[in-house]
Amino acid sequence: MSSFRTGLIVFALSVSSFSALQAQTVDPQMAEAADALQACSGFAERRQLPDAEVNGRRAQALFQKRLERQPRDVDALVGLARAESQCIIPSADMATQGELSTHAIELLENALAIDPTHWTARFVLASINLRSPSFLGRAPRAAKEFDDLLRQQGDRTDNPRFARVFEYRGAMYARMGQPDSARALFERGARLFPADTALRGLAERAAVAKPAQTPPTASAPATLGAVRVVVSSAPSNAGRAAVQQIGKSQVLMTAGGAADVMQSLQMQPGATRVSEGSDIYTRGGDASETSLIVNGGRLSALSRFEGLNGGMFGAIEPFVVKSVRYSSGGFSVQHGNALSGVIEIETDGRPRERQLRAGLSLVQASGTARIPFTKTLGGWVSGRASQTQALLATHGRSAEFQGAPHSVEGIASLIANPSPASELRATAIVEQDDARPIVNAAGWKGPFHAAGGMSAVVLSSRWIASSTPLTIRTNATMSTRSSDWDFGVLARARDERNVDARVDAEYAPTEAMTIRGGAEQGSSTRGENGALPTTGSVAPGSPLRMVADVATSANQIGAYAETQLTRAASSITVGLRADRLPGERGATLDPRIALTTQRGLWLARVGAGLFHQGRWRAEPAVPDAGTPSGLARAAQHVSVGLERDGATTFIRAEAFRKQYSDYGVFGAGPQVVGGSANGVDVLAQRKGAGRVTGWLSYSLLDANVDLLDGRHANSPFDITHSVTTSATTTINANWSVGTTLRYGTGAPHTPVTGGFVGTDGRIAPVYGDVMSERLPAYVRADARLMRFIRAPGFLLTSFVEVINVGNHHNSSAVTYDASYQTRSPVYSFFASRTVVVGGEFQFQ
Numbered sequence: 001m002s003s004f005r006t007g008l009i010v011f012a013l014s015v016s017s018f019s020a021l022q023a024q025t026v027d028p029q030m031a032e033a034a035d036a037l038q039a040c041s042g043f044a045e046r047r048q049l050p051d052a053e054v055n056g057r058r059a060q061a062l063f064q065k066r067l068e069r070q071p072r073d074v075d076a077l078v079g080l081a082r083a084e085s086q087c088i089i090p091s092a093d094m095a096t097q098g099e100l101s102t103h104a105i106e107l108l109e110n111a112l113a114i115d116p117t118h119w120t121a122r123f124v125l126a127s128i129n130l131r132s133p134s135f136l137g138r139a140p141r142a143a144k145e146f147d148d149l150l151r152q153q154g155d156r157t158d159n160p161r162f163a164r165v166f167e168y169r170g171a172m173y174a175r176m177g178q179p180d181s182a183r184a185l186f187e188r189g190a191r192l193f194p195a196d197t198a199l200r201g202l203a204e205r206a207a208v209a210k211p212a213q214t215p216p217t218a219s220a221p222a223t224l225g226a227v228r229v230v231v232s233s234a235p236s237n238a239g240r241a242a243v244q245q246i247g248k249s250q251v252l253m254t255a256g257g258a259a260d261v262m263q264s265l266q267m268q269p270g271a272t273r274v275s276e277g278s279d280i281y282t283r284g285g286d287a288s289e290t291s292l293i294v295n296g297g298r299l300s301a302l303s304r305f306e307g308l309n310g311g312m313f314g315a316i317e318p319f320v321v322k323s324v325r326y327s328s329g330g331f332s333v334q335h336g337n338a339l340s341g342v343i344e345i346e347t348d349g350r351p352r353e354r355q356l357r358a359g360l361s362l363v364q365a366s367g368t369a370r371i372p373f374t375k376t377l378g379g380w381v382s383g384r385a386s387q388t389q390a391l392l393a394t395h396g397r398s399a400e401f402q403g404a405p406h407s408v409e410g411i412a413s414l415i416a417n418p419s420p421a422s423e424l425r426a427t428a429i430v431e432q433d434d435a436r437p438i439v440n441a442a443g444w445k446g447p448f449h450a451a452g453g454m455s456a457v458v459l460s461s462r463w464i465a466s467s468t469p470l471t472i473r474t475n476a477t478m479s480t481r482s483s484d485w486d487f488g489v490l491a492r493a494r495d496e497r498n499v500d501a502r503v504d505a506e507y508a509p510t511e512a513m514t515i516r517g518g519a520e521q522g523s524s525t526r527g528e529n530g531a532l533p534t535t536g537s538v539a540p541g542s543p544l545r546m547v548a549d550v551a552t553s554a555n556q557i558g559a560y561a562e563t564q565l566t567r568a569a570s571s572i573t574v575g576l577r578a579d580r581l582p583g584e585r586g587a588t589l590d591p592r593i594a595l596t597t598q599r600g601l602w603l604a605r606v607g608a609g610l611f612h613q614g615r616w617r618a619e620p621a622v623p624d625a626g627t628p629s630g631l632a633r634a635a636q637h638v639s640v641g642l643e644r645d646g647a648t649t650f651i652r653a654e655a656f657r658k659q660y661s662d663y664g665v666f667g668a669g670p671q672v673v674g675g676s677a678n679g680v681d682v683l684a685q686r687k688g689a690g691r692v693t694g695w696l697s698y699s700l701l702d703a704n705v706d707l708l709d710g711r712h713a714n715s716p717f718d719i720t721h722s723v724t725t726s727a728t729t730t731i732n733a734n735w736s737v738g739t740t741l742r743y744g745t746g747a748p749h750t751p752v753t754g755g756f757v758g759t760d761g762r763i764a765p766v767y768g769d770v771m772s773e774r775l776p777a778y779v780r781a782d783a784r785l786m787r788f789i790r791a792p793g794f795l796l797t798s799f800v801e802v803i804n805v806g807n808h809h810n811s812s813a814v815t816y817d818a819s820y821q822t823r824s825p826v827y828s829f830f831a832s833r834t835v836v837v838g839g840e841f842q843f844q
């Protein structure tokens with residue numbers, strides 16, 4: 001790591017002596033960004049790394065804001081790449097070094113696609129490739145870029161920076177065992193730049209056949225992908241409230257996250273920890289109220305091992321996920337048919353270099369291949385096979401399953417960039433899973449056989465106009481989801497199919513105005529077969545009804561328009577959405593507004609709006625007469641937030657109120673006619689660089705429902721207090737350790753006070769007050785130790801992860817015996833201490 005940092009400081013020396021941007025501009029924000037970039041370069045030159053990082057983060061934020069308005073601004077692209085590569089990487093931990101170098105390369109390639117003669121962009125790109133880990137095989141790319149620079153600058157001597165190209169390219173020749181080529185280049189450079197002592201010294205040493213001094217080589221870790229993507233296929237979230245940005249390294253390295261995207265989302269403020277599974281309950285809302293979008297396409301589900309309480313893990317490979325955005329309220333009118341939140345996942349773009357990865361752990365085997373086919377076409381494929389039998393056997397838990405959970409997944413993408421300002425992408429996802437846990441629920445204990453599968457094809461495009469500030473995105477998605485359940489008298493087979501198409505446009509006629517608009521249309525079908533219980537019991541002999549080829553369908557059509565006005569440090573975003581939602585006959589109108597103002601590092605935000613969701617949702621497989629039931633189709637959101645985005649720290653606090661209305665009949669419990677969710681979400685984060693990174697989040701939630709009979713009760717998702725703290729410490733260049741601590745108030749439930757014999761002779765439950773009891777509090781501590789081993793041809797990353805270090809027996813529900821006299825806790829999957837070991841190779 002030290003040699004990588006030293007090399008980057010040498011790189012900073014070579015570019016800090018000239019103005020921060022090649023083209024001067026009168027834009028105050030760009031001028032401020034240029035000043036910050038020049039300052040951070042100076043600090044990097046003097047090895048004052050903390051000061052370099054602070055100013056680099058400031059420059060990074062300013063260039064990002066510029067690119068949100070002008071995505072084709074070449075100087076902003078280059079400035080952002082320089083801020084990250086020169087000023088932030090030298091202080092960063094191993095994972096962040098790889099993330100930022102990959103992001104910088106992508107930015108510079110975008111800049112060169114727009115302006116192929118931009119000398120600084122090509123020089124910075126060549127330098128980053130030169131100092132990349134050898135197993136990535138970027139040296140040929142560095143040589144090519146330096147050769148292009150030599151042709152571009154010829155024998156010009158009007159800029160002393162040109163001398164560095166002769167030095168670095170000559171050093172590469174010497175390292176490749178071509179001393180004659182190295183000597184010729186050093187001597188030519190020394191003739192053109194006689195005052196350059198470095199070139200003169202190299203030429204003299206080469207003349208007497210002594211080995212040339214070469215710049216330091218890289219010792220950075222594996223590339224994990226960019227934390228935050230500015231030039232991407234995803235729209236901007238500027239001005240919207242409560243948007244969490246989750247990077248790939250956070251998913252892969254956070255202790256207890258199981259390298260799973262959906263599990264990592266569970267740790268974010270606003271995500272109510274109702275269960276230990278992969279479903280996301282946003283601010284007291286049901287999981288169905290949060291929309292899931294991949295590469296702009298809506299999917300109905302992305303989970304594995306689904307049971308009565310939802311899915312256990314996500315069904316998307318984290319190694320190909322570029323970014324995740326989680327909106328926990330007050331989201332844009334771009335999104336409809338969602339009451340509480342939006343999850344937007346963007347996968348990696350076109351690969352620039354060939355990379356292979358293979359991983360093996362106690363639970364799964366996985367692999368990823370990235371292949372650039374041409375300069376404008378590339379693709380990648382990633383897959384994994386999970387088998388928990390070894391994990392269960394080593395932990396003495398085999399008896400808990402009649403068949404150990406196992407699954408196979410695959411995801412692949414083909415990406416083309418026909419022009420610098422356009423992208424075409426096709427992404428395919430497939431998944432199959434099967435599990436047979438021994439379950440004690442719904443009056444029966446036995447194997448719960450659940451088999452599921454999903455497939456999806458997402459076609460997307462992005463086009464940025466060359467002469468006007470216009471961006472157009474299109475998307476078409478086709479997905480299927482199947483699930484087969486067999487548990488007691490329950491024998492249900494369900495198949496779902498969804499098709500969705502949309503177009504979005506963004507136009508910025510002035511620096512102060514951005515106009516967005518779009519339309520979408522979708523259709524969904526659902527078919528069911530089998531036998532469904534008509535009571536809360538699935539024990540043999542329980543009443544049931546047969547379902548034979550029952551099919552339902554629904555359509556959606558919607559459109560939106562939104563305007564964002566910016567003046568100085570304040571902005572207002574106003575939008576209106578119109579929909580005919582799935583299962584509804586009439587149209588809905590959703591007005592939404594957001595206001596922001598910034599003073600220094602502090603930003604204040606206020607948002608409000610109306611949100612609708614259609615009634616077309618899947619009924620539960622087993623009726624639950626004790627839990628409040630009803631289908632909310634409208635919600636009003638109001639949120640007020642304050643945040644401070646500093647160089648290395650981020651702090652946000654947001655208060656919210658969500659008022660539900662327009663309930664429909666849904667479920668077998670006491671009918672709900674109204675509801676509310678009020679609370680506060682707080683996040684304090686140590687960003688990016690430094691030996692210790694991590695965050696602390698806290699959510700306070702008060703969620704209630706109003707029942708048809710006039711009673712008031714806790715919502716089933718009323719988790720009063722949720723706390724998560726996670727920290728990762730870089731011990732040295734080869735070791736890191738992470739810990740995560742979680743606490744959550746127990747979920748409310750309706751107790752059963754006894755049983756009575758019904759007219760059919762069966763014992764039925766007697767319920768107590770609705771939602772009057774709670775499960776024990778959820779407490780879990782996790783730890784992860786990682787070891788990096790680098791070699792010229794590969795990188796080996798090994799890990800040991802301990803989930804539930806304290807062996808705390810968390811329960812997810814309460815179950816009763818056949819007479820409803822004795823109750824027992826239903827423990828979560830990670831209720832016992834679990835140790836997972838594994839490793840992965842990354843190579844060229």
